[in-house]
Amino acid sequence: xxxxxxxxxxxxxxxxxxxxxxxxxxxxxxxxxxxxxxxxxxxxxxxxxxxxxxxxxxxxxxxxxxxxxxxxxxxxxxxxxxxxxxxxxxxxxxxxxxxxxxxxxxxxxxxxxxxxxxxxxxxxxxxxxxxxxxxxxxxxxxxxxxxxxxxxxxxxxxxxxxxxxxxxxxxxxxxxxxxxxxxxxxxxxxxxxxxxxxxxxxxxxxxxxxxxxxxxxxxxxxxxxxxxxxxxxxxxxxxxxxxxxxxxxxxxxxxxxxxxxxxxxxxxxxxxxxxxxxxxxxxxxxxxxxxxxxxxxxxxxxxxxxxxxxxxxxxxxxxxxxxxxxxxxxx
Amino acid sequence: xxxxxxxxxxxxxxxxxxxxxxxxxxxxxxxxxxxxxxxxxxxxxxxxxxxxxxxxxxxxxxxxxxxxxxxxxxxxxxxxxxxxxxxxxxxxxxxxxxxxxxxxxxxxxxxxxxxxxxxxxxxxxxxxxxxxxxxxxxxxxxxxxxxxxxxxxxxxxxxxxxxxxxxxxxxxxxxxxxxxxxxxxxxxxxxxxxxxxxxxxxxxxxxxxxxxxxxxxxxxxxxxxxxxxxxxxxxxxxxxxxxxxxxxx
Amino acid sequence: xxxxxxxxxxxxxxxxxxxxxxxxxxxxxxxxxxxxxxxxxxxxxxxxxxxxxxxxxxxxxxxxxxxxxxxxxxxxxxxxxxxxxxxxxxxxxxxxxxxxxxxxxxxxxxxxxxxxxxxxxxxxxxxxxxxxxxxxxxxxxxxxxxxxxxxxxxxxxxxxxxxxxxxxxxxxxxxxxxxxxxxxxxxxxxxxxxxxxxxxxxxxxxxxxxxxxxxxxxxxxxxxxxxxxxxxxxxxxxxxxxxxxxxxxxxxxxxxxxxxxxxxxxxxxxxx
Numbered sequence: 001x002x003x004x005x006x007x008x009x010x011x012x013x014x015x016x017x018x019x020x021x022x023x024x025x026x027x028x029x030x031x032x033x034x035x036x037x038x039x040x041x042x043x044x045x046x047x048x049x050x051x052x053x054x055x056x057x058x059x060x061x062x063x064x065x066x067x068x069x070x071x072x073x074x075x076x077x078x079x080x081x082x083x084x085x086x087x088x089x090x091x092x093x094x095x096x097x098x099x100x101x102x103x104x105x106x107x108x109x110x111x112x113x114x115x116x117x118x119x120x121x122x123x124x125x126x127x128x129x130x131x132x133x134x135x136x137x138x139x140x141x142x143x144x145x146x147x148x149x150x151x152x153x154x155x156x157x158x159x160x161x162x163x164x165x166x167x168x169x170x171x172x173x174x175x176x177x178x179x180x181x182x183x184x185x186x187x188x189x190x191x192x193x194x195x196x197x198x199x200x201x202x203x204x205x206x207x208x209x210x211x212x213x214x215x216x217x218x219x220x221x222x223x224x225x226x227x228x229x230x231x232x233x234x235x236x237x238x239x240x241x242x243x244x245x246x247x248x249x250x251x252x253x254x255x256x257x258x259x260x261x262x263x264x265x266x267x268x269x270x271x272x273x274x275x276x277x278x279x280x281x282x283x284x285x286x287x288x289x290x291x292x293x294x295x296x297x298x299x300x301x302x303x304x305x306x307x308x309x310x311x312x313x314x315x316x317x318x319x320x321x322x323x324x325x326x327x328x329x330x331x
Numbered sequence: 332x333x334x335x336x337x338x339x340x341x342x343x344x345x346x347x348x349x350x351x352x353x354x355x356x357x358x359x360x361x362x363x364x365x366x367x368x369x370x371x372x373x374x375x376x377x378x379x380x381x382x383x384x385x386x387x388x389x390x391x392x393x394x395x396x397x398x399x400x401x402x403x404x405x406x407x408x409x410x411x412x413x414x415x416x417x418x419x420x421x422x423x424x425x426x427x428x429x430x431x432x433x434x435x436x437x438x439x440x441x442x443x444x445x446x447x448x449x450x451x452x453x454x455x456x457x458x459x460x461x462x463x464x465x466x467x468x469x470x471x472x473x474x475x476x477x478x479x480x481x482x483x484x485x486x487x488x489x490x491x492x493x494x495x496x497x498x499x500x501x502x503x504x505x506x507x508x509x510x511x512x513x514x515x516x517x518x519x520x521x522x523x524x525x526x527x528x529x530x531x532x533x534x535x536x537x538x539x540x541x542x543x544x545x546x547x548x549x550x551x552x553x554x555x556x557x558x559x560x561x562x563x564x565x566x567x568x569x570x571x572x573x574x575x576x577x578x579x580x
Numbered sequence: 581x582x583x584x585x586x587x588x589x590x591x592x593x594x595x596x597x598x599x600x601x602x603x604x605x606x607x608x609x610x611x612x613x614x615x616x617x618x619x620x621x622x623x624x625x626x627x628x629x630x631x632x633x634x635x636x637x638x639x640x641x642x643x644x645x646x647x648x649x650x651x652x653x654x655x656x657x658x659x660x661x662x663x664x665x666x667x668x669x670x671x672x673x674x675x676x677x678x679x680x681x682x683x684x685x686x687x688x689x690x691x692x693x694x695x696x697x698x699x700x701x702x703x704x705x706x707x708x709x710x711x712x713x714x715x716x717x718x719x720x721x722x723x724x725x726x727x728x729x730x731x732x733x734x735x736x737x738x739x740x741x742x743x744x745x746x747x748x749x750x751x752x753x754x755x756x757x758x759x760x761x762x763x764x765x766x767x768x769x770x771x772x773x774x775x776x777x778x779x780x781x782x783x784x785x786x787x788x789x790x791x792x793x794x795x796x797x798x799x800x801x802x803x804x805x806x807x808x809x810x811x812x813x814x815x816x817x818x819x820x821x822x823x824x825x826x827x828x829x830x831x832x833x834x835x836x837x838x839x840x841x842x843x844x845x846x847x848x849x850x851x852x
Contacts, residue, residue, distance in 0.1 A: 049657075055656070055657055055660065057660070057664065109656045110594075110598075110600045110656060110660065111796075113600065113660050114600065114792055114795075114796060115796070117788075117792070118789060118792045118793070118796070121785065121788075121789050243785070244668070244785055245668065248664065248665070248668050251661060251664070251665075252665075255661065285672065285676050287672050288669065288672040288673060288676060291665060291668045291669040291672055292669050294661075294665045294668075295647075295662060295665040295666055295669055298651070298658055298661045298662045298665055299647065299650055299651060299662060302654075302658055302661075
């Protein structure tokens with residue numbers, strides 16, 4: 001009974017998303033596209049933190065490397081199709097994730113947070129200084145006039161908000177689905193076991209090092225794709241994609257939604273984008289407000305929206321049980 | 332099957348294990364006893380690769396395993412349970428078992444298929460769970476089980492790896508006499524045909540289960556032999572201040 | 581040496597409470613900004629040198645009281661997130677009040693100019709001042725830690741918190757004190773660096789990298805290790821800057837990577 005309610009709501013949600021551009025206005029279509037891109041980023045982070053328990057504080061590096069790799073492909077190899085640039089972004093993220101994972105292989109917890117933050121700072125510094133390749137402080141632009149050719153449907157410009165919406169939605173769906181699929185594979189369960197009790201996983205004969213490397217690489221791949229989507233969306237790349245505050249924003253998204261569940265970070269991404277939009281119309285200092293909100297959340301209620309919903313549904317079902325006169329044990 | 336030659340382990344200036352020689356033959360049920368702090372768990376940690384020996388060698392089926400990583404040693408056919416319960420608390424009982432069985436099938440890093448579709452893994456998991464009496468609880472989070480059930484799961488996970496050598500570290504720790512009896516029965520059942528090394532404090536369990544006993548004190552083996560020999564051994568009696576052994580039979 | 585002033589507080593708190601206080605480096609930055617503000621108002625650097633560290637110490641104690649104590653024990657992730665979030669918030673506040681451009685602070689006239697050391701070697705007076713002051717502060721710390729009862733309590737608590745508690749040391753009070761002193765030192769570092777590098781909101785990011793390097797190389801929780809590592813990192817930096825400026829940053833990272841790979845807990849760190 002339960003599964004089909006879930007499936008039904010899910011399908012409804014999908015249908016709503018698919019029809020939205022024809023129902024809503026351009027502004028919200030644009031905003032939703034941004035939500036999709038951040039969802040992909042957030043879910044890539046979930047694979048590391050929520051699912052495997054790896055406290056990486058330098059996720060911006062994977063996102064930024066993907067963004068820049070895509071940007072460079074679009075500019076330097078402009079005869080290659082846009083989708084390929086995305087794929088290049090993904091694989092760059094994968095390689096970057098692999099190497100970061102390799103360096104921090106033996107680190108745990110605090111040391112891991114430390115190490116990943118340090119490495120991402122280093123990559124940020126490289127992006128900043130390597131002007132010839134990345135344009136340094138100025139960043140990169142120049143592909144807003146690009147077009148994408150779809151079989152049977154014709155050519156669409158990246159400027160076209162509606163087209164971009166569907167383009168991003170498609171990739172976002174694919175990425176989220178891929179992550180979801182992986183969490184349900186033996187590998188995905190192994191990752192959960194590492195989060196739950198890395199020591200015991202080791203004693204079961206599981207090659208924990210290899211699993212960690214694999215998830216870093218995979219997470220990097222997805223983050224890289226989100227980076228590529230982002231630059232297509234914003235039509236620019238800048239070193240800020242790689243800095244501490246970006247890693248911090250990824251954390252904020254994850255925590256607001258609930259970092260321990262699959263759906264949480266996606267919910268968090270949506271909330272983050274909308275908060276960002278509405279807060280910035282009130283004050284220039286919206287990042288400060290978000291940051292303060294984040295700290296308060298951590299101090300007082302760190303389970304996020306999903307956690308809240310879970311607690312509520314548990315209370316509701318307990319309440320319902322009582323109403324029908326059932327007790328939890330004997331009956 | 333398992334041979335320890337001159338194994339020592341120092342932690343800085345502290346010598347926890349000193350020149351231990353031990354031989355366990357195939358199919359044997361070997362108990363390791365000794366006062367608290369004698370180094371029994373450390374010895375297990377040495378065998379399973381959690382620690383490296385400071386000196387000496389450990390051989391399993393004539394192959395040197397001292398210095399290998401824990402997961403490599405596990406793959407060679409050695410499995411252990413833990414004195415302090417070391418299960419995957421926030422995962423369900425069934426998942427605990429499934430992870431273990433998947434590991435046994437060397438499929439832990441497979442990302443092509445869905446784990447729910449692995450029929451054989453499912454069957455095996457349910458089978459082992461039923462053997463340890465935990466099948467009715469399969470969907471409970473493992474951390475919510477009662478203590479004796481968690482102990483049963485500990486043993487179950489170790490057994491599910493289908494090892495040739497099974498190391499059980501105080502499987503009865505903290506159990507009431509009834510619960511202990513039942514877990515001993517469980518151990519006997521699931522370890523038929525396997526080589527077993529068990530660390531225990533409970534002498535009832537030891538004399539019930541063991542073919543041979545080794546006594547560890549201050550990091551060295553002070554006596555080793557059949558249960559009868561050990562019962563009569565003067566040094567052993569001294570080690571235990573004579574009390575425990577005299578209360579038996 | 582500057583790095584050591586900041587990193588020491590960080591590593592002590594790490595050893596004491598197993599919490600990596602990202603906000604500690606923010607205190608350093610706040611110290612620099614307070615110095616700027618005080619010199620703007622009074623044009624007196626020495627006054628800033630006294631006021632700012634004290635203000636920072638207070639800030640450190642406040643952080644300990646309201647954030648660290650609250651979050652202690654709720655899991656490594658939450659602890660890290662809380663201090664990291666706090667650091668980001670402080671950076672944003674500083675950005676808000678002062679903007680992101682570097683603000684200059686003038687060194688007092690007594691410290692301008694260079695000293696003729698021997699033959700042709702000129703050494704800037706201000707750099708000498710930094711060395712001398714850091715040296716004095718270090719000697720003072722060393723004295724407190726090694727020769728006083730308070731120092732013993734601190735060292736005991738860092739080594740084994742529960743045991744120290746059991747033996748009667750008020751570990752909570754010690755923690756607060758350590759945070760206060762650490763913050764005070766960070767404040768001093770902030771004031772000292774202000775005329776040298778000027779004051780800007782990116783100070784946080786720069787210093788945190790150096791602290792990382794020092795703590796990663798020297799070992800988390802080890803004061804001695806942090807000391808050695810500060811010397812090491814300082815040397816690598818100056819060496820790199822002289823010969824191959826672009827690479828100096830990379831050299832430090834390579835050093836860190838090497839340490840991560842070979843001895844993850846750092847040169848003198850506790851073996852986890």
